[in-house]
Amino acid sequence: MKPTALALLMLATYTCANAEDIIISTDNTGLVYNIADNGRVYQKYFGKKLSNPSDYATIPNGPEIYITGGMEDYYEPALQINHADGNKSTLLTYTGHKTTTLPDGAQQTVISLTDKAYGDNVDVYFIAYPAQDIIKTYTVISNGENKPIEVEKYASSILHFANGDYYLTQFNGDWASEVNASETKLEYGKKQLDSKLGTRADMFCSPFFQLGLDSPADENSGELLVGTLGWTGNFRFTFEVDHKGELRVISGINPEASRRTLAKGESFTTPEFIFTLSDEGRGKASRNFHDWARNYQVYKGNDTRMTLLNNWEATYFDFDEEKLIKLIGEAKELGVDMFLLDDGWFANKYPRHSDTQGLGDWQETRDKLPNGIKALTEAAKKNGVKFGIWIEPEMVNPKSELYEQHKDWVITLPNRDEYYFRNQLVLDLSNPKVQDYVFSVVDNLMTKYPDIAFFKWDCNSPITNIYSNYEKMNQDHLYVDYVKGLYNVLERIQKKYPDLMMMMCSGGGGRSDYEGLKYFTEFWPSDNTDPIERLYIQWGYSQIFPVKTQCAHVTTWNNSTPVKFRTNVAMMGKLGFDIKLDDMSKEDADYCRRAIKNYNSFKPIILEGDQYRLVSPYEGNHAATMYVGKNDGDAVLFTFDIYPRYKQNISKSEAQVVMNGLNPKARYRVTETDRHDGNDQTIGEYSGEYLMTVGLPLFTLNRLNSRVFSIKKI
Numbered sequence: 001m002k003p004t005a006l007a008l009l010m011l012a013t014y015t016c017a018n019a020e021d022i023i024i025s026t027d028n029t030g031l032v033y034n035i036a037d038n039g040r041v042y043q044k045y046f047g048k049k050l051s052n053p054s055d056y057a058t059i060p061n062g063p064e065i066y067i068t069g070g071m072e073d074y075y076e077p078a079l080q081i082n083h084a085d086g087n088k089s090t091l092l093t094y095t096g097h098k099t100t101t102l103p104d105g106a107q108q109t110v111i112s113l114t115d116k117a118y119g120d121n122v123d124v125y126f127i128a129y130p131a132q133d134i135i136k137t138y139t140v141i142s143n144g145e146n147k148p149i150e151v152e153k154y155a156s157s158i159l160h161f162a163n164g165d166y167y168l169t170q171f172n173g174d175w176a177s178e179v180n181a182s183e184t185k186l187e188y189g190k191k192q193l194d195s196k197l198g199t200r201a202d203m204f205c206s207p208f209f210q211l212g213l214d215s216p217a218d219e220n221s222g223e224l225l226v227g228t229l230g231w232t233g234n235f236r237f238t239f240e241v242d243h244k245g246e247l248r249v250i251s252g253i254n255p256e257a258s259r260r261t262l263a264k265g266e267s268f269t270t271p272e273f274i275f276t277l278s279d280e281g282r283g284k285a286s287r288n289f290h291d292w293a294r295n296y297q298v299y300k301g302n303d304t305r306m307t308l309l310n311n312w313e314a315t316y317f318d319f320d321e322e323k324l325i326k327l328i329g330e331a332k333e334l335g336v337d338m339f340l341l342d343d344g345w346f347a348n349k350y351p352r353h354s355d356t357q358g359l360g361d362w363q364e365t366r367d368k369l370p371n372g373i374k375a376l377t378e379a380a381k382k383n384g385v386k387f388g389i390w391i392e393p394e395m396v397n398p399k400s401e402l403y404e405q406h407k408d409w410v411i412t413l414p415n416r417d418e419y420y421f422r423n424q425l426v427l428d429l430s431n432p433k434v435q436d437y438v439f440s441v442v443d444n445l446m447t448k449y450p451d452i453a454f455f456k457w458d459c460n461s462p463i464t465n466i467y468s469n470y471e472k473m474n475q476d477h478l479y480v481d482y483v484k485g486l487y488n489v490l491e492r493i494q495k496k497y498p499d500l501m502m503m504m505c506s507g508g509g510g511r512s513d514y515e516g517l518k519y520f521t522e523f524w525p526s527d528n529t530d531p532i533e534r535l536y537i538q539w540g541y542s543q544i545f546p547v548k549t550q551c552a553h554v555t556t557w558n559n560s561t562p563v564k565f566r567t568n569v570a571m572m573g574k575l576g577f578d579i580k581l582d583d584m585s586k587e588d589a590d591y592c593r594r595a596i597k598n599y600n601s602f603k604p605i606i607l608e609g610d611q612y613r614l615v616s617p618y619e620g621n622h623a624a625t626m627y628v629g630k631n632d633g634d635a636v637l638f639t640f641d642i643y644p645r646y647k648q649n650i651s652k653s654e655a656q657v658v659m660n661g662l663n664p665k666a667r668y669r670v671t672e673t674d675r676h677d678g679n680d681q682t683i684g685e686y687s688g689e690y691l692m693t694v695g696l697p698l699f700t701l702n703r704l705n706s707r708v709f710s711i712k713k714i
């Protein structure tokens, strides 16, 4: 890998390195800072790790570690402080640094800086995970002055690059069309990816990016930075190319309408920016993230996940106890682990028969569920399946008893008409009383029904009518305090109910970020479950999230696709069903039962193994992804034929699926399994080298055709 060292292109704009380098490294990456003679700290190197640390010494310094506003830099700063005397400048110099090994084995380096003129302090944290090549970084900003300060910009990270070209891949879309990938070359000036939705990071723009260095990134080759912010709220990534062609990447909370006032002695901790540098393309970067996430970040990251039957698309709001108990029976018949009751089970004064009312009133609707949730948890127990339940505790319908009793808990403008997103408003989680209430929604349910094993936690509205009754004259704190309030509630739930598994849902993929995943075991990537769309959506999320966190359900969206095709797409994630067995032919229902068994047998490979994206749906008519078990294990391959044109031929090379991740020296038996007719078919025996060099002709010209192959070592 060519070093991303700024140094090689740097002119003598910056002071020269002195003896002291601070080296942050993983197995393959080095990030080096230098304490210069003037006491300021500069990034001198970011690239492939050099095996001899003293080799970093000769590299000249690049730009500053945490560029501050009001000084000699002409581009976007990472930090902007407005001091009480009206001065807007900050100059940070080194006061110390410390490297420690954390209990989980990660290496933490803290570089401490101070502004001598004002006494404000900034600690820059780096936490390196050597084997996964992941680094997390954030800052702690402290007011050392006698008066309050306003922190106008407070990035988590600023990284500097001096490559020839930069190619940015972003992931954006809308509800039901999340994470569409597109790549653009960055030129002089600023490009920002951000969101201002308040309760979630994403609806239009996902909080992660890929940055090809020198050339566009490929799946298996090329150097790229992949980064994401762990923050379940407004984020901003700024990519700014300056007049010298150098790039800075600034990541953090979106400072828009979020100026932070810090009282004397107060500190603010920014969220973690998490990144990896790969010299083997997007595939390697994704696997770095997947491994790290399972081992260090996602709640119960190394535990398996439950298959389920959800009733949302099977019934929507139209259900009663009898219908649900029948579905619980179907869950057992299908062979899934859990039944998940969705929206529509609560409220009495304004029963939740549609999304127009009832949100906030978390008591069972008496005429739908006369025997309460208890009858359902008992039915689940009788059928040997677990029971999960949907809640949306941060929200309220104006037509609800909660709204009537606690209008002061609602985020709403006191002097304007209310504006509703999905007929609802957001509760003010900056208020500790509201935090207690949201916690009590889960706590009350768990106390009454301790057999609840799972929550689907929904959040269907961004913050609208942006005004907090609690923050009063400090409205700029609302967006950030909302998210901190949410984490406070989630922390309490996790502490009291450590066995609970929870799905993070936000009307589709709105909530999909790594801080949220510290509390949730999985997330709902999109309300769009059309399997063709899901091929793209799952491809997008897999760039950064392991498949065990991505719920994938078989539904009736686009039921012109065979049920096997729908199921095979969902088997590539955390499999669930949201469909009535009664609506299927006997053959399809039999197929589904067998597919769940197959999935269970492949689960350790799919959920814990290494994912290799082989053929992108973006490239045309086919798609293929494979999963290889850890420690040189067996593999599973999924292939999809999507839209062949009328009379189209398939060339030999187009039909060929070249595999990845196998042991070239081992021999494998390839068998087509999970067939609709239930009969496995042997394809042949091959060396790993053959499968990864020549491949097999597995794509066909059959429209909407999907195939699953077991690749077993012999």
Ligand code: DGJ
Pocket: 312, 342, 343, 355, 390, 458, 460, 505, 506, 507, 508, 524, 526, 527
């Ligand atoms: C939006 C979610 O994404 C759906 O899966 C479903 O739970 C509905 N909300 C229920 O209102």
